[in-house]
Amino acid sequence: NCQDQVQNKTNLYKQIFRLPALKYCKLSLDDSNQPELLPIATKEFSPIEHFILNSTDVLNDLNNLLSYVPHLNRLSIYSQYYSPTTQMQLYSAVLSHLTHVSLNRLDIPFDQLESMSRSLLNPIQVLHISNYSSAAYLNANRWQRLILSHIPHLRIFNILISYTLNWAENIVDFITMINKFNSLFWFKRQWFFEYYVDKKRDQNFLSFYSTNPYRKQYILYEEKDKNIHINNRKTIMNFVHQVEIRTEKVMINLQKYFPNVTELIIVFSSTEQSKNLLSNNLNNILPVNQLTKFVLRSYYDDFYKIIKLLQCIPNLHIFEIRCSTSFQDSNLISIQQSDAFRLISQTNKIQHMIIGYQCTLNEIKFLVNLCPQLQQFTIDKSDKNLESFLRCLLSNINERLNHLFLLCIASINQKETKILETLIKSEKLLNPCSLEIKYDSFDKKPIYGGKIDYE
Template identity: 35%
Template sequence: MDQAVPSTTFVNDRNIKRQKLEETTNNNINRLLITHFEDLSNELIYQIFELLDSYDVYIIFSNLNLRIENLRTNSNLRINLDLSSISKSNFQHYYKEIIIPHQLRINSIRLTNLFIYNHPFSPLRRLTSLCQLEKLIIHNIQMHYLEELLISLRVLPKLYSLDIEPIDNITNPSHIYDRIFRLPVLKYCQISFKIKPNAILLLETTNEYSSIEHLIIRNDISFHHLDILLSFIPHLRYLSCLNIFRLKDNPTNIRPIILNKLSHILFQMRHTTFDQFKQWITNLSHRIEVLCISTKYDMKYLDANQWEQLIINHIPYLRIFDIQYTYTVHKDNQIMACNSAEIEQFNSSFWIERQWSFEHLHGWIKNWDNRIFYSTNPYRRKYFTLYGETGQLEKKIHLNTVLHVHIRSLQAIINCIYYFPRVTKITFEHIFDISPDSIATSLNCIIPLKQITKLVVNCHCFSFEQIIQILCLTSNLCIMILKSIYLSIPDYWSLQQNENFQKVSKTNQITNITIEEKCKLIDTRLLVALCPRLEHLTIHIPTDVFQLTIRFLLSKTNENIRRLFSLCLTHESKSLVETLKTFIESEKLLDNYFLEFFEDKLYLYW
């Protein structure tokens, strides 16, 4: 239920900062009739510095003039390091010019590049000097580095926010949790682990308890393991579990867990019955005020009377009840459909008095009726799925909390009764044959496409021409994930000469692309020509064109790939490491690079 989790996406932050920067600068320039940046006041320049990435400030303003240079170097403004998208050579420069001179001003660090953790210039090697560090986001880190890191973090006196997502599997999560819980001032913790199914969780018995108040668990976790963790977090106020389940052979906790400060619970549950959830929450001593649940399978979640009794007897302080229950019914199996009388029970006086309202919608995809029962008035989630519901309204209903829209049919776009003013991510599935001109126009009627930063196309029938139509209206798109590249008319030359292709190539801001299925060399060339600002590419290269594709992507003369510095090659074997290394060196494609293999992926960074 990622829609209910506070966002940590730096892409969105950058767009917000860009908008604030434009507004601040324009307002002040218009008011003061200033025509040169150097004429701005110190206060306004500091505001601009705060809204920009620290490396951008260095690149743009370094050595501009003595006054600006003094403001930049002698400032007490906090520095937020985002090292998620930086080349190897630029990182070394960044380290010398930003990290070393200003380490006492570093307030937050975001690392997602697996090669930086073991880099000689990694900021994590200077943790003891980062005494002002408050926020740390660590993704794609190897477990042996993470274990060392968590020990080092204990010396940081102000670290209150931690976000961890390792790249490899965890065989023994106990000591990882134990080290996290020992961080002295940690308040916010978000974790996403790849834990093996047979992992055992046994934390050390101690009188010490964690200071964590806000916990988000994005990986699979059973109720049994969750109970163990909660027994060490007595100050918890907010709990979110995005993949919670109940194992049949797990023992049920017989001792009540006392969490008197816990007020918010957000659960996405799978293979968990209503009775199992009821048993868990009745065993919890709490003061829950907000309960958000996403689930499926067990129709008992649609029993209003059961919910009414549970809330009255065990969740008496509840102010917000937010449920989303999804299920599918085959056209030949209508006996499994939800009884409308059961849904009507949610219109009783109990629900009306609390102003809790619900909707029950459905949409057909081939032979399946996709149904969803969810809370409204208002709709609070950051995620919304369009199945194909229809409606005729003079004015669309605005869903202001939604940041990610998942679209599962063309009809869902055409007949949508909603408008999503704050959406930044779109995911497509089950999109069938439509004309290239219609989808972008229809989509722009329900979503302001200009603000989209991430696009996911998880279907085969979505043609490349349709992608281009959407890109014409998504000028701020940064990340694009495609199932495959499909051309309705395989005329590559005429497509590249197309007016829309040329427009997108000149204006788009896409830096990160993933192609999940095999990508032919000619398709790779087309993609690179369309997105010349590309920095990171994840791709499955066919064996017969492997060397040709690598030679093309590492070419030093192709202007379209001059910004590319990172490759992830999927569906590969470990034996390819030496083969690729030999090929790169024999062809003299790169002078200074890192090469790593994890699971079935080969990572190249230069």
Template identity: 35%
Template sequence: MNIRFQLLFTSPNYHLKLNLPLTSKSMFLHRCIHLIKPNVNRIISLSLSHYLTTNHFLNSFSIDSFIHLETLNLIGVSSTNLILLLTRLATLSRFVSLSITCIDNWKNAYVIYQCIFRLPTIKYCKLTFLNHGDRNPIPYAIDKQDQCQTLEYLIIDSWYSLSQINAVLTYTPRLTHLFCRLAWALCSNIADGPAVLLHLTHLTVDFYQLSFNEFEIFLIKMSRQLIFLRLTASWNGTFFSSDRWEQLILNHIPHLRTFDFQYNISPECPIDDDITNFIPTDRFISTFWSNRNWFFKYQYWPDNNDDEPFPIVFYSTHPYRRKHYELIECIDDEDIEINSASHLTIRQQMNTITCSSHFPNITKLTLNANFLDKNGQFIRDINRIISISKLKYLLLDEQELCIDQLIELLTFTSNIHSLTFAQMFFLDFHPLSIEQTDMIHSISMKNKITELNIEHGCTLEHLKFFINLCPRLQHLTIGISESLLESILKFLLSNKDSNLFSLRILNMNKETINEIIRREILLENYSIEHENSAIHLWW
């Protein structure tokens, strides 16, 4: 069987789809030499999930040598590499799908879009900019020669103005699916109006500080063929007008089947009359909405200055297809099973005991505002609404933890791969009792944590504790004071038995780190790069 499999694997007729996660540097170099290089002509799909591996790959291979490549997914492409990459992709006759995450600022996004729209067979394109998008105007397409006649799916995961998005859409007349983010603060003149997209059926838009009037102009000329509309809005109460929505849908989107709407009000939002006068029970409840099975709910936290509840999230319930769900302080009385959500955030002091909603597929949990500190029955409560054993990612935001709470939490979440602390607070870090020591040892034998992020307040004592607790740790991100840098580097990099090969240090100087490593001879074959506000070590 092994010989048959080997013959099948090495056959030139057998195409390969490669997904290369971040591994140790030596392992990645081995895969480049023995897996990628001999099979360049057989690879039809390639995914690289980290800036360091993407950068090394682009410096080692020319993408136009992958003559059968159809799909490319790169996370962490720099501006120095992207234009050349797109130019070479244009020579590939089978290439149809591109997903790029960019890590630095762009001075002229128009050049990027020009290169993308010249890809001869492109059907799917996803662009993610980790920083804010380019604010420079984008010229409108003048004639058909400037347009991309093959692109059907376009995802622009960055904030742009209406005028910029309008201009981009003049290049994509065959578009059927669009996702974009619109920001009023970046908006310039939209008098020219958006491009008319005759084939668009699915539209997803996040918008910030945008009025209903502006969005209405954008939507009316977009497409009468829309069957799916998903909107996430904030900072403007004009979107609460159910009558305006009814008229807009009846007159301009007659084929709409799914209307998924969420409006978020954060404590920083300016309060206008549309928000203060908003009463959920007397809007969006006419037969227009019920006949289409479009229903809505809201959650709130009480206003400290008023006995009346203050709404904070208003959202569609049926059909509910969002992957991220938030529970605040309002209690859901309706028994709902939400299968689509994979990420649950619990804000404030959520009373999960009386929450009847169930989320069977949650793999990522975020806890905010000292939930654990004030709810001694957390494990029992949370297990009623999610399957806690399925969790793979746990994020603790503004949590004040004691050792016993952490022990309890990790005892029941043994399948977690990634653990994140926004800040590090341990109320009783020392000394550990014999019972606590035994429990920590038991957890260390079972837990699967390979990624740990301590974004602020990390100390050497914290790291000693977690290195002992998480012996399988591979990726570590820390926010530390400069005075602790040398002692922490010596501790982490001198441990030859450790599985660690990736270290991100937030807000630190690259030259200082390099100097310590070389002076103390802590590493030999390593890479060190800027990654947004962090310095990333890889060995």
């Protein structure tokens, strides 16, 4: 596992493929604008069986790359975008051992996927795919022909399609097209799907995705799930590990239960929330005591409501706040004097906190007092007096967080890094041997999307 500046991708590939005992390889490469392509393998082959490739221009190299890995069993490709200048690729590599393929955000035309399926995907049994640009991926008849003709051994089909309609497209036409997934072909294979339409201003955003049992992430939307396969019995979603809730109403009478969920994301605002949300409604859809990660992406104007949320999640290890807040200092002081705050600060198991907004120093003090067991702390820097902010931050950390070993400060530039290093050295605010400081940027992922994991 290493990070370095790659000057020549072709040479890097050749060096990797010469490693005689390599079975697993994960590469993340930026577009190098390098005209030289990797030649097709003729004599040298790699023993790699599991290959993960993250690259912006992956299609240009894909066929030649795969010619070096004839023993490949699992292939995962993540591409941030598709270039319309990329020409249709012809695939000649033979991968007779390939069983699992994951194509994440590989926004290629469906024609290109069909070309890939004819040669590369024929033996696979598991396909995970996400696409964010092409309405052709919503065509059930086209998928049926492709699977029957080119992927006959497929047993798991996991799909996530997010599409933004333009002004000339009618959402009714798309729903009619999606409803064709409600046929015997899909039912016989136990492949079921749902869709959601989100209208913002003058645009419609359509999400179409697989349901039971393959998705590890599941989003509960504003309205009752529009399930293409109607089933009145409660569905047990064993494979789901992360649930995102966008409104409290969706939990009422929900015919799904998520027994293996460990991560919870809440996106609706505090004005919608009742006092007994987690203790009542949430317990009906997932085991709250099992949650180890909680992400808050909704606006809160009262931190006491957050304290109440944390009371219901006793085994929480990771706590993220990725939303703007409006907390009054007097409110924070009164909360810290409450019995609920004292109880939570003494009993919570939070070891990693991520603050994804520019909070005030008083809010940082509050959070530090709330979670004294922190080992990792990630924050966004303040736009105000940076030196004063950093001095106060480091001073509070030094006094309160005895277990902290990693501090990550996001959105900090080189000049500000020097200010921080000077503060640490000149004022001895931290023991440099006890704490590592990293300068990073927050992962700004879209609401819809994300990688689709293997089975």
